[in-house]
Amino acid sequence: MENTLVRDRLAQLRQRMAREGLSAYLAADADYHGSEYVGEHFKTRTFLSGFTGSAGVLLVLPETAGLWTDSRYWLQAERELAGTGIDLFRIGEKETPLLRQYLKDQLPEGGRLGFDGRTLSGAYCQELRKHWTGGTLCPELDLPGEFWADRPPLPHAPAFLLDESCTGRSASDKLTQLRQELAREKADVFLLTALDDLAWLFNLRGGDVAYNPVLLAYAAVTPERAMLFTERAKLSAELLASLESLGAEVLPYDGIYDFCGQIESGCRVLLDHRYVNERLCAGLTDRGAELLRRPNPTALWKSVKNETERENMRQVHRLDGVALTKWLYRVKKEVGKTPLTECSVGALADDLRREQGAIGPSFATIAGYGPHGAVVHYEATAETDVPLEPKGLLLLDSGGQYRRGTTDVTRTVALGPVTEEQRRHVTLVLRGMLDLAAAVFPAGTRAEQLEAIALLPLWSAGPDYGHGTGHGVGCFLCVHESPVTLRQQPRYGWDGVLRPGMVLSDEPGYYAAGSHGVRQENLLLVVPAEREGYLRFEHLTLAPFDRDAIDPLLLGQEGCRRLDAYHRRVYEALAEHLTAEEAAWLREATKPLEPEGDSR
């Protein structure tokens, strides 16, 4: 059956492509800032193709069209692209050409590739240009925008000031540090378009992006001026006053393009072209500016939480632990008695967090029961939702945004009897998690030196989990915060050295496709160890691990001791904030696995 809606839209696009003399048009679902979560206004690819997956680009040629996406989305894409005439290009399959190779092969010499340059990064287009030299990029063309009648508007949530009791540091202080960096780099302008760095720099937050409490805005900082390009109507009076006292100018959101259009030739512009979009980068290059392509210096500063932020993170993790403990108590008690589903327990987690003061979840809650637990980025929908039965494993990966911090925690819970294999996997994952968290290491140690500690128990048991062991986490900012990461991959903008104040997740997993999935995740704060010159981790996350799913023999004596010590902390921190019934349950749930005073 033909998908007339999509075919009609592609026809309209092709009319306009012909008018502009384009050989092809490229569309992605992406905002103008490279954000992880993309608002409806920006979902051009979805609008044109009907494919709703969160990754994939659409290339439309006069006669044909192709969608490139990775294996996570192949099934969905096959279904959603049926009848559209769009070919599916399965990224990762041997015979699939890379998009840039396809451009080379299919576009005529001297061809023109159109796209909305605000939705692709300067770095992406630099790569494209390097490999496809036979034609021209035309980044000024938002063609779908011309006929997208019911396009959702740009988000317009109010933005607000975070005071120093939250941020621990004034925006003025941060600006001073930034200007010192500009002087060091001999840069005339710093262009900042990454929304979380911008929010951090100005001590502001917003609600324009799902899960990330940020504001749609651009910023430009020079030795004399600080400019914030955003819709003034969004700014609270308090925030406006604060910006004024900072000497910052508020200019229209689109004003950044005018500003960059007036940059003088030879002007040295510091920017991170992985985030700054192509329309800005190309515009600056056209004006003759010299681009200093560097990681945003703000990114690394932001990753090292100051004393106030550290204390705030501890505080919100107690609140979050209360919410999660209540959730565990409810789910363990009610399963098999009350009807529960993945969706209902996911919603319950979100609700319990809100009761503790969370503004909302820090990402889409993952509640995966049984085989769904093995789907790493599973998000239960009305179609996939399943009832929970009093057996097997439920994986809950969830987090909250609080005014003083961000949380992210995963627990794998036995809803009733579990198989020996499941117990083995839960235990080995937990063991790796606890082993890494217990590491003491000399200052100067790089994160990737430590990752194997978390992997080791799993490596003896079975395949690797195929995702990194950890990621940086913001403080009332993005739950996945660059540049900190705990994986064996090239880093960008970070030497990998763990510094006191950095926050990262510790989340090994094990996924048995079609059967069950296991992940155990705590957030860790890097803190000085007792010994001079050494560092260690502090568990920020405070919530019990399900003892019912653990094999103490396999966890080992040391693992048991680590778990018992952690559980002691959890109980002491949370009990007073629970009902008597919940506290009693928690006492049982955190009972030592190892008999007290027992020694080898």
Added chain:
Amino acid sequence: MENTLVRDRLAQLRQRMAREGLSAYLAADADYHGSEYVGEHFKTRTFLSGFTGSAGVLLVLPETAGLWTDSRYWLQAERELAGTGIDLFRIGEKETPLLRQYLKDQLPEGGRLGFDGRTLSGAYCQELRKHWTGGTLCPELDLPGEFWADRPPLPHAPAFLLDESCTGRSASDKLTQLRQELAREKADVFLLTALDDLAWLFNLRGGDVAYNPVLLAYAAVTPERAMLFTERAKLSAELLASLESLGAEVLPYDGIYDFCGQIESGCRVLLDHRYVNERLCAGLTDRGAELLRRPNPTALWKSVKNETERENMRQVHRLDGVALTKWLYRVKKEVGKTPLTECSVGALADDLRREQGAIGPSFATIAGYGPHGAVVHYEATAETDVPLEPKGLLLLDSGGQYRRGTTDVTRTVALGPVTEEQRRHVTLVLRGMLDLAAAVFPAGTRAEQLEAIALLPLWSAGPDYGHGTGHGVGCFLCVHESPVTLRQQPRYGWDGVLRPGMVLSDEPGYYAAGSHGVRQENLLLVVPAEREGYLRFEHLTLAPFDRDAIDPLLLGQEGCRRLDAYHRRVYEALAEHLTAEEAAWLREATKPLEPEGDSR
């Protein structure tokens, strides 16, 4: 008091420097191949300065002279340089200029620096040239050789063939692989001057270098020719026949310089300029050759031991284990009853190895008692030797060269009562060693990802040990074999990926200056794990660890199990080769720490 001998030699050198119009002369103790151990013939710096340390260079100017050496040798250099007029430059101290900076500062514009270009690598001189652009290098000048009357002759030990029961692979097969590599690199000549790679390639061994069973020789391989430049008189009849059947030509040792002097302009020469000396490199460059500076391809091939070599290594480690067990038995039994010293027990270890068939030690045996154990590269001499008392810790790091393999093992032994602190350190070091050896990891894992496993128990206890955790080991070749290494440092010529057949040492340590030193070292062989796609280590070394110095509680349940399993293997492998008395002792020494059948 003036050191007239040295002053006289420097005066003779300066006369010749003036004759040659030199602004300075540089001397090092180094052979023409970059070998780790340097023969007496090559100790020019020692001859000129009187300083006998194993690291350091001497720079002589018309009026002054300086010796650069690192902190290990400062005390010794101060003593040995007294009265010579040579200034000591302490490498590592802030105010000490680098040699190349000193040349910049002290030599006149257009100055000439003389040296024997055979004793410095092409890479070293390339760096020197890059940083000191104000003058000329003159690498043709062995000035001390002109007046060194009693210079020891070049070594002239006989060389011999290793048959395929030792090498597992014919030289002809290796040459074929090498020529394929030459074709791949489009190289006309491969110049090989690293003595162990050369020995590996031609399946020959010699006795020209201390501890390393290699022959002084150069080699050049082209698609048609294979040339071995060495003294024909050293070659056994069998070896000559084998070289002939291989189509290899034997040419005089110095003939390599003639050969390179006839290379045609544009000729592509593959060489590793970290090993190929400057006289050769400069000569080739002067002739207009194109140098393809690469790690010797032979190095990585050599590092992956074939099936025969693996089995041979296992075999010699059983012999070596017998020797070391006899040593442990004797030392533990006799200490406090018979007079023992560091030197005597070191010699005993060497003797016991010879009884098991070793040709000699694989490096200078380190027997460090008490505070001497904390001196990482300690070598007992008549002056430093101390008697052993029935208390405290003795560290023995030793190894043997056998016709079928090379060993390297360290044990830290309690000679009687030890302090709680000593016991703690011994246990933590052993634990790290065993933890690393027990790792199972996916193929593709890099060595440096795993190093932290060995360090982890120590990191909680105290300072890092300041040396790498492990090094590659040859098969009847160098005990320190490039490029395999287990440390956080840039590698050269190796991607760091552990491959089945690689052999490396696992040797964490702990050094309490002025009190005691601990190191525990086994050699490990990388082998496939049971699980497809995974690898693990096999302990090659078979010798007991001293249970008397171990705290089972601190070793932990898992550590105890690992030690017990290892000790079971040791006893089973060695008992039948020991006297009844020794075997009975070994049974006690390898008794499980953990009661059988005990669980958790």
